[in-house]
Amino acid sequence: MHLDSNAFLDRAAQAMAKPEQSNNRAALGVSLPRQRSAAIEEFGDFEDLRQSVHARRKHALSHLDQYLEQFAENVIKNGSQLHFARDSEEMNSVVLDICARHEASSIAKGKSMITEECGLNAALEAAGLHVRETDLGEYIIQSAHETPSHIVVPALHKSQAEIRELFLSEHDLGERDLGTAQSLVNEARQVLRADFLRADVGIIGSNALIAENGNSLLVTNEGNGDLCANLPPVLIVCTSVDRILPRTEDALAMLRLLVRSTTGQPISCYTSFYGGPRREGDLDGPLEMHFVLLDNKRSEILASSYSDMLQCIRCGACLNHCPIYVGAGGHAYGSVYPGPMGSVLTPLLTSLEESHLLPNACTGCGRCEEVCPAAIPLPDLLRDLRAEEFSHRITARRWRIGLTVHRWLALHPRLYGAVTAIALRVMHRLGRREGVLRWLPLAGGWLAERDLPTPPAQSFQQQLHSSADQDV
Amino acid sequence: MFDEAGREILARLRHASRRSNAASVREELASLPEAGAAPLLADSLSLAFLARVIRNGGSCTVADGRRGTVDAIGAFVSMRHGQRRVVCGHDPRLAALPWRDAGLLPRFGAAEDGDPVAVSYARAAVAETGSVLLWLDRDNPASNNLLVEDHVVIVAEKNLVGRLEQAMAEPRYAAAETRPRACMLISGPSSTADIEMQLVVGAHGPRCWHVILVGQSLNAALVDRARELADR
Numbered sequence: 001m002h003l004d005s006n007a008f009l010d011r012a013a014q015a016m017a018k019p020e021q022s023n024n025r026a027a028l029g030v031s032l033p034r035q036r037s038a039a040i041e042e043f044g045d046f047e048d049l050r051q052s053v054h055a056r057r058k059h060a061l062s063h064l065d066q067y068l069e070q071f072a073e074n075v076i077k078n079g080s081q082l083h084f085a086r087d088s089e090e091m092n093s094v095v096l097d098i099c100a101r102h103e104a105s106s107i108a109k110g111k112s113m114i115t116e117e118c119g120l121n122a123a124l125e126a127a128g129l130h131v132r133e134t135d136l137g138e139y140i141i142q143s144a145h146e147t148p149s150h151i152v153v154p155a156l157h158k159s160q161a162e163i164r165e166l167f168l169s170e171h172d173l174g175e176r177d178l179g180t181a182q183s184l185v186n187e188a189r190q191v192l193r194a195d196f197l198r199a200d201v202g203i204i205g206s207n208a209l210i211a212e213n214g215n216s217l218l219v220t221n222e223g224n225g226d227l228c229a230n231l232p233p234v235l236i237v238c239t240s241v242d243r244i245l246p247r248t249e250d251a252l253a254m255l256r257l258l259v260r261s262t263t264g265q266p267i268s269c270y271t272s273f274y275g276g277p278r279r280e281g282d283l284d285g286p287l288e289m290h291f292v293l294l295d296n297k298r299s300e301i302l303a304s305s306y307s308d309m310l311q312c313i314r315c316g317a318c319l320n321h322c323p324i325y326v327g328a329g330g331h332a333y334g335s336v337y338p339g340p341m342g343s344v345l346t347p348l349l350t351s352l353e354e355s356h357l358l359p360n361a362c363t364g365c366g367r368c369e370e371v372c373p374a375a376i377p378l379p380d381l382l383r384d385l386r387a388e389e390f391s392h393r394i395t396a397r398r399w400r401i402g403l404t405v406h407r408w409l410a411l412h413p414r415l416y417g418a419v420t421a422i423a424l425r426v427m428h429r430l431g432r433r434e435g436v437l438r439w440l441p442l443a444g445g446w447l448a449e450r451d452l453p454t455p456p457a458q459s460f461q462q463q464l465h466s467s468a469d470q471d472v
Numbered sequence: 473m474f475d476e477a478g479r480e481i482l483a484r485l486r487h488a489s490r491r492s493n494a495a496s497v498r499e500e501l502a503s504l505p506e507a508g509a510a511p512l513l514a515d516s517l518s519l520a521f522l523a524r525v526i527r528n529g530g531s532c533t534v535a536d537g538r539r540g541t542v543d544a545i546g547a548f549v550s551m552r553h554g555q556r557r558v559v560c561g562h563d564p565r566l567a568a569l570p571w572r573d574a575g576l577l578p579r580f581g582a583a584e585d586g587d588p589v590a591v592s593y594a595r596a597a598v599a600e601t602g603s604v605l606l607w608l609d610r611d612n613p614a615s616n617n618l619l620v621e622d623h624v625v626i627v628a629e630k631n632l633v634g635r636l637e638q639a640m641a642e643p644r645y646a647a648a649e650t651r652p653r654a655c656m657l658i659s660g661p662s663s664t665a666d667i668e669m670q671l672v673v674g675a676h677g678p679r680c681w682h683v684i685l686v687g688q689s690l691n692a693a694l695v696d697r698a699r700e701l702a703d704r
Contacts, residue, residue: 043510052507063497065486072473077648084478137666160668181667223618223662223677230614246501252636253507267601269660276653281610283582285653299484
């Protein structure tokens with residue numbers, strides 16, 4: 001997976017210095033939470049639903065080997081073909097192989113985080129294939145040669161004006177205004193229709209795999225994924241092994257959580273189940289259907305104390321509610337997966353050395369956990385990653401020293417009290433006149449953008465004890 | 473079934489799994505807590521369904537029989553396109569409609585790029601979400617749901633159910649021999665919010681999604697009530 005997470009702080013600072021780009025994020029950070037809240041209130045017992053789906057997924061993950069076998073049997077019964085990939089390179093190689101066997105030159109792609117993770121597009125293009133992303137947001141960033149900045153709204157960082165400029169330069173369609181979002185969408189519809197019609201292979205992701213019947217669930221509002229799944233003669237579904245659910249009804253329960261958490265809709269415009277190639281008598285549909293199931297460390301995560309992270313259904317709610325994501329933007333994370341879920345998943349899929357800044361990109365506010373439909377204890381997992389960072393000595397030296405000193409002091413309460421009492425008296429004297437402290441030794445960086453209110457001369461404990469003495 | 477990579481992945485998953493026997497896995501699954509569905513917008517399934525369709529950005533009308541159905545299709549098609557051509561799948565219920573009585577000229581088959589209107593007959597419809605269920609097969613090719621500008625879907629009132637699970641619980645769906653290769657639950661016209669989160673209709677699929685609910689005792693007042701309910 002392409003990664004640039006150790007540049008997080010620089011990128012975040014750059015992003016925050018560009019208000020025109022942060023406007024969309026700020027709007028998302030208000031509107032999507034509001035829409036989600038309204039949808040949940042209308043639903044009623046959302047917590048009950050959340051717990052029920054969590055239990056089903058936990059059950060499925062606990063017996064993933066058996067459900068994978070059941071899924072595989074049904075895939076074959078449906079007339080589809082099943083492939084496996086241990087890592088990204090293998091995923092790309094399997095897909096390339098299928099395309100080569102069909103002498104494919106043109107691919108129509110639906111949105112798939114797994115293929116982003118594997119860098120599939122680059123691998124296909126390097127082999128000379130033409131790949132067209134058909135989800136509008138993905139199409140926009142593909143045309144702009146950029147990466148997604150949100151897992152659901154990939155072109156969030158682009159303004160309407162920028163998209164207009166992009167279409168005017170990319171599409172040779174003569175003079176036109178393109179002054180409205182509707183006209184931009186109309187043009188994308190017209191341009192991409194040709195890609196759907198000529199594609200040799202359609203590649204889509206999956207929102208869930210159903211063990212009892214070998215089906216794959218696809219959830220979209222645009223219908224582009226369904227066009228990719230039905231028009232080209234070959235269909236490839238790329239997803240990860242942990243997506244398996246036992247029954248259709250489990251997928252439907254999850255669907256109720258997913259769409260409300262993503263956009264606040266009760267259901268997506270298109271909710272489809274794909275199982276196999278054309279049957280006798282069918283007038284359309286793919287002649288061949290393939291599943292490529294990726295591991296890429298999911299089996300390791302399953303066996304670890306981070307297995308709850310596999311419950312993630314990629315709704316994006318944690319991103320929408322995270323003050324760090326809204327402030328810094330998705331590109332700052334330098335990973336396919338940004339925001340709170342990305343800050344846990346990225347180190348697990350790559351390494352802490354390469355991405356240790358991400359678990360630290362957290363205020364501990366806990367909103368992510370509150371809104372997560374999969375009930376993932378994100379703040380706990382982030383904290384556990386920070387603890388691992390510390391124990392593996394990845395944390396910067398001065399922080400390790402500071403944390404070690406603090407821990408030692410905290411284990412010696414009387415000494416802790418004595419040291420902090422001195423510190424308070426000094427800080428009180430330094431800041432008494434202005435009422436705020438703008439600089440302190442060892443805290444210059446932190447106080448560069450913050451004012452610390454001058455503390456009182458005595459700590460709470462000291463005041464409590466002295467007033468208790470007076471009462472006696 | 474499992475290639476070399478698959479066997480390796482399966483082995484790793486077995487190592488991480490709880491390794492219970494199949495019977496106890498089935499028992500555990502059966503004991504898991506049920507989940508509720510979204511509340512219906514009204515006690516009447518028809519009213520609840522139509523209100524959701526409207527809220528989802530669809531349009532709707534009702535008909536009391538076959539003649540009313542083709543009249544409704546005719547009115548919609550001529551209003552939207554000023555012509556009377558439609559394409560339909562081979563669903564026998566579509567073939568049985570008195571198209572000529574409404575001056576309509578259906579072509580039976582799969583829609584092609586450029587066809588303005590397709591008419592489908594839903595397998596079932598769901599009041600909880602305002603969705604229509606369409607199996608993708610000879611009776612209703614996928615292209616008819618996706619390639620056209622306007623998609624008209626006929627729903628028989630007797631095929632209306634309360635919640636999603638009921639629509640997917642048909643016995644023919646459970647068996648591999650009778651299950652279609654795919655099915656779609658459609659709950660609105662194609663839409664996107666990818667441009668500064670503005671909701672725009674007609675992304676890649678149909679711009680207009682028109683539902684005709686057919687039942688003996690249905691009348692136009694129901695649609696008015698559904699509109700009021702949808703607006704609340």
